[in-house]
Amino acid sequence: MCGIVGYLGKNEKKEILLDGLQELEYRGYDSAGIAVIEGDKLNNFKAIGKLENLREKTKAYHTEGFGISIGHTRWATHGKPTELNAHPHLGAYSYVVHNGIIENYQELKTELQADGVNFLSQTDTETIVHLFEKEHKSSDSVFAAFEKTLSKLDGAYATLLITEADPDTIYFAKHGSPMLVGFNGDDVYFASSDTPIIGKATEVYYLEDGEYGYAKEGVLKLFDANGEKSFTKQALTADKVSAQKEGYRFFMEKEIYEQSSVMGDTMMGRVLDDTINFEELDKDFFENIYAIKICACGTSYHSALASSYLFERIGKMRCDVEIASEFRYKEPFLTEKTLFITISQSGETADTLEALKMAKRAGMRTLSICNVDNSSIVRESDAAILTRAGIEKGVASTKAFATQSMVLWMLALYVGQTKNTISQELIKNEIDAMIHTPKALIVTDKLHEKVHRLSKRYLHGHGFFFIGRDIFFPLALEGALKLKEISYMHAEGYPAGEMKHGPIALADSELFTIALMPKSMHYDKIKSNVEELSARDATICAISPLPFDLADDFIQTNYDSHPMLEYFEMMVVTQLLALEISVRLGNDVDMPRNLAKSVTVE
Ligand code: F6R
Secondary structure (H helix, E strand, O other): OOEEEEEEEOOOHHHHHHHHHHHHHHHOOOEEEEEEEEOOEEEEEEEEOOHHHHHHHOOOOOOOOOEEEEEEEEOOOOOOOOOOOOOOEEOOOEEEEEEEEEOOHHHHHHHHHHOOOOOOOOOOHHHHHHHHHHHHHOOOOHHHHHHHHHHOOOEEEEEEEEEOOOOOOEEEEEEEOOOEEEEEOOEEEEEOOOHHHEOOEOEEEEOOOOEEEEEEOOEEEEEEOOEEEOOOOEEOOOOOOOOOOOOOOOHHHHHHHHHHHHHHHHHOOOEOOOOEOOOOOOOOOOOOOOEEEEEEOHHHHHHHHHHHHHHHHOOOOEEEEEEHHHHOOOOOOOOOOEEEEEEEOOOOOHHHHHHHHHHHHOOOEEEEEEOOOOOHHHHHOOEEEEOOOOOOOOOOOOHHHHHHHHHHHHHHHHHHHHHOOOOHHHHHHHHHHHHHHHHHOOOOHHHHHHHHHHHHHHOOOOEEEEEEOOOHHHHHHHHHHHHHHHHOOOEEEEEHHHHHHOHHHHOOOOEEEEEEOOOOOOHHHHHHHHHHHHHOOOEEEEEEOOOOOOOOEEEEOOOOOOHHHHHHHHHHHHHHHHHHHHHHOOOOOOOOOOOOOOOOOO
């Protein structure tokens, strides 16, 4: 959730760091900082808020010749977003940047304070640099001190350290948080994901957990618990996937509009005339598998929940879904006959990754559905299906959710097909519907304009209930999450049939109900649930292909033949509604407060 970059070489370091941090800014943007050592010149800048503040502050600063440098963009975990808490953290003569959490930092800090060390920040990170300088006093070399420091850290981290005691070397370590090293001639780059170094480095090595070492001009030394090790670099694409806004006001808006086209990529080579094909899965991948357990967080959890209906109804296989952070500590009963699926846009979500590791330890077969190739979750899984949504920059996830939902729908069908539990006719019907999905995702001017006009009536009130049944219940949860993330208004998703068991007590004209009323699934049931709310004077915004007299606002959808097509079309409506409400409220749609794109801490 924070972002790290590092660079060692002769090029202009400030620009490389700031450009790299720009690519990572969506991961955390409460402060940013850089530190550069050139010979005996050491410079350090920090600024709170967005990266442009750091750019402004470093306007007059330029680097020259060979040097080493590190940078960081922060999402606060320990301590408030202040300049003192921003990275890089300074010791007496060293700087450190860090992603993740040092779990035993309090213990270490107390020891260091007892030795007379003065801490400037409230962060766990600062412990690393002081611990290093303490170890340095009694070590033969900087590297030995770095190794001793690492051996004392508990938790998950990726870290870079530079020190005046060795001014031409960057020290690095990865343990549970992502980090990679890029190479171009003698230049060495570090980053917490590959976007900052695309177009700069030509080759890359993705560090594994437990690896650490140091880089000098043209040299990288890599170690793990067994000592020095060799490694193989991979070619890094130079084709920077342009994630510019392309005329849209926000990345989120662009990503909503993109859903129709990326869905084609998601299906390519997988949805065939009368069969579903996953090259990623061995023929016997589902052999001896009789149930599915899915773990995920946030939006990815919602796509998982929707898929549990599909795995049971279409795939004829039992499917449980759990929030990863809950799963981790419940001492779950796991069996080898259950396939363990993780779903993640980033592939770096700490809770999901840890849940996956638990499943592996229990001997389960694992599959990940992920948007980022080479991410930690992908690398950790037995098999991975990429969602192919392209880079998602808006913090509020949209196209990742859409493509996850599609992959899971295909997978449910694939399970039924592989296990021979469903008819060819059903497969054909589902495939026919799948092929229409890109169309159902098209955002027309008429729809966007309608949602824009209607959004002005939803800027107040005491809350929103998004309601739906079956797969439209997880969609309601997701609609509510989108709205609360970027509008900061209270919103809840609820199964429509549950409202009468308590929440209906909240109903009055200032309670806004967004009712998902598909024609092809339980229409009469949801209709009577909405009628109950209307009778209590709740304000109803109905989304349905069928006109609904009791609606205060009505958004008519087009698809009514297949629940998944209705699902995708209604998904777009809820995304646009959240977007337009947030814009009217003047919020930063792409970087909503308190959030970060990738949550690599527990
Ligand atoms: C919401 C959102 C988050 C993520 C969650 C899991 O818009 O983006 O709820 O879905 O943090 O992230 P991933 O999918 O990267 O594991």
